[in-house]
Each structure stands twice: as structure tokens, then as C-alpha cells.
Amino acid sequence: MNVFGSSGVRGVVGETITPAFVGRVAKAAGSTLGAETVAVARDTRRTGGMLADAAAGGLAAVGSDVHRLGVAPTPAAQAYAEREGVPVVMITASHNPPAYNGVKLIGGDGIELSRDALERIEDRLLSDRYETKPWNETGESERVESTRRAYVDQLLAVADREQIADADLTVALDPGHGAGALTSPDFFRELGCRVVTVNAQPDGHFPGRDPEPVAENLDDLGALVRATDADVGIAHDGDADRAIFYDEHGDYIEGDATLAALAEARLDAGDTAVSAVNVSQRLVDVTSRVDADLELTPIGSTYIITRIRELQNEGEHVPVAGEGNGGILFPNYRLARDGAYTAASFLELLADQSASEAVADYGGYVNVRRNVEYDSDAEREALLAAVESYAEAADAEPTTTDGYRLDYGDAWVLARPSGTEPVVRIYAEARDRDRAESLVGGVHERLRAALE
Known part of the structure; x- marks a missing residue:
């Protein structure tokens, strides 16, 4: 594919990403999917409103009614898609710098579109073939206000609230001014955690740090853990589909170590884990130790999700998948990366051990x-x-x-x-x-x- 990369299409706004381009992507998606209703959501980026308007206009032009979800984490938009059975055009550049924005396409099952579907949309986009409607058949738009709250409620329903509350945890949270700032603080408090925050104001300029949750951007989180005697630090990227952790000493935990710890807690003999070609030996060690298989794909959530679907269709059980960048999937929950759910899964590991102890067996690399x-x-x-x-x-x-x-x-x-x-x-x-x-x-x- 020339347009859709490993996780949607992204670029610098005003250069490769413009309102006109996003409108064409939306028209191509609406024409190809043929859905009566399509939702549009965005993260907090400065250009998100402009591009969401363009996407809504493109969808209406091909006859789709538009549900405007406003600012929401990508996993919240995916939960909405699954709950309502409508596709979503998500305006986000995830972890990329503030000047970037992009488009991610989600199916009515709450899962990123398959490569085959994306290729059909791309073919239509590149050939400018759209099913535009006459003026009296264009779509209408309505705002949906409940998306974020419904997502938090859904998370609370699947997390082990009793186990996490009994651990009496203090969580230091850095949503990085992204969409997770509007959901994760409430979620962790309602799980029974004491929550302290940094960079928790939604702001598309990302004044406190760049959206990518890597160690060099997270000094403030480490300092907050130490200053508040927190049990764990949690950081999100711009659309909150990833989670990265700090231990109780304020030290960065490698994402590969987190993935290995969560995988060992979920995998049984005969299961299959899926990761990308940059997989750490940590996960290789875990799958070998529990007698599970490990499948590797090109890097990017689109490839990983496509392979999980193939394995599931072949009758394989895939309880965990993902990459060491904090983007972890638990297909029994949803075939999607979800930073808040990943964080709750890690908190469950802290019921009877510290964060440093939870990943102690996965060091050495x-x-x-x-x-x-x-x-x-x-x-x-x-x-x-x-x-x-x-x-x-x-x-x-x-x-x-x-x-x-x-x-x-x-x-x-x-x-x-x-x-x-x-x-x-x-x-x-x-x-x-x-x-x-x-x-x-x-x-x-x-x-x-x-x-x-």
C-alpha cells in the first residue's frame, strides 16, 4: 500500500496531510464501506478539529450520516464502533510529534480495517472514484457526548476492580496532554487507586512533552513517582492506545519487559503469541518457557491484527500480542491496542508484588x-x-x-x-x-x- 502504512496514514499537516486529502480519504472509505452511519473522532492535536470537520464533510458527501464523537482515545472510539456497529474515522497521529496528524480507519466491529479493506479504499482514493450523492441525499451530522464515559464504564466492567483496590496503589499518571487525559484519571481513581498526574491537561501543542512515551520524554513522570512515593508510573501516547510504566523507584520499565510479564500471566501451553519482527528475546524466552508458539509479523498494529485474525480463523488461541513500545493487545478483550486496559492488567500484577518485582525476571537485556x-x-x-x-x-x-x-x-x-x-x-x-x-x-x- 502506498497511502496506508503500518498504522493508518500520517504526515505533517499542511504538507502531506491537508483537509482536502482527509476529505478524499473519508469519501473513499465511505464509498467503499457503504455504511449508513460512520463516526468521526479525534485526539487532542491542534489540527484535529479542522481535519475531523473535513472527514465529516467527506462522509456526508457520499451519503453517510456522521456521529461526531469529539476528542476521545482511539480505544474509546473502537469501543463505540463495537457497541454501535458503525465504522469510525479516527483523526490521530498517535505518538508522532505535534505537527503531525493522520487518519486511522476502524470497522464496525471495533477493529482496525484489514489490509484487504484498506487496499480497496486506497484503490478508490488513488483513482478518485467516489459515490457522491446529490444534495438531497447527503448525510446528516449529530454529536455524541457519551463516548468517553461509556468507555470508562466498559473498562471498569472488565478490570479486576477488587484486586486492584485491595492493593491500595498510588498511581502517577502522565497522559502527555493527549486524549487519555480525559479518561484515564477517572478510570484509575474509580479502580480504587490514588492518582497523581503530570501533563494531564488536554493540549494539542503538547507543551509538557512530545506524545511518544519513551524514556527521554518521561523525566517528569519518574520525578513524580519519586516525589509522591507512588507504586507505579503510567504514561500514554497521544491517542492513549499505548501504556509505558515506571517502577516504584521512579525507574523506567522497558516496554519489552512489560510485554513479557503480561504475556507470561496470560499464556498457557499450546497458545500463540503474536509480535513484530523487532521482538525482544524476553518474549521469545517466555513463549519457550510456557510451551507457547510465537508468530512474527512486520512492525505495526495493522500487520499484527491481520495475523491474529488469520490465526483465530485457524482455531488458534491468541491471548496476548503486541510490541515493546507499549502497544499490547489482549484479543479475548478486544482485538485492539488499549493503553488503559493494558495499564489495568499491569496493576493486577501488583496485588502482591511491587512493579520492579513484577518485571524482575525479564531483565538482562x-x-x-x-x-x-x-x-x-x-x-x-x-x-x-x-x-x-x-x-x-x-x-x-x-x-x-x-x-x-x-x-x-x-x-x-x-x-x-x-x-x-x-x-x-x-x-x-x-x-x-x-x-x-x-x-x-x-x-x-x-x-x-x-x-x-
């Missing part, structure tokens, strides 16, 4: 990541050619599921183009930081040279 930016298609192709050349000359058999992954036994390195930003990402994992830095540095040096 160091992860390093570095990006190389490009400015043109020609530079992108030069970088990909350099990656291929590096992999072919390496003393390891490359895995090419998504980019090139080189496994060395004691460590691995992966280089792949991002599906959402103009960068090539380099990942490495090893038991020793110097080893991981060396692997990333070797690839990074080759790629930088390709741009000179």
Missing part, C-alpha cells in the same frame, strides 16, 4: 534505537540499498519479514523504514549495552555514509 532521517524518495532508496548491502555482508542470516534483522545468538540488530515517518529505524538488543550500541552504530555509520 539492553535495547538501543536510532533513526536516520531522509528528505526524498531518492534518499530513502539509497538508505534501503545500504541496509541490504550491510545485511548481505554480515556474518548472520538475515530475516526479511520487515527490513533486515540479523541474529547473532547473543544479540540482534534490525533496520527498517518507518511506516509513519520519513526515517529508517535501527534497533538492537543485547545483554551488554556496548554490544547493542556497537551493532546500532555499525548500521548507522553505513546509512549515514549512503547519504553523503
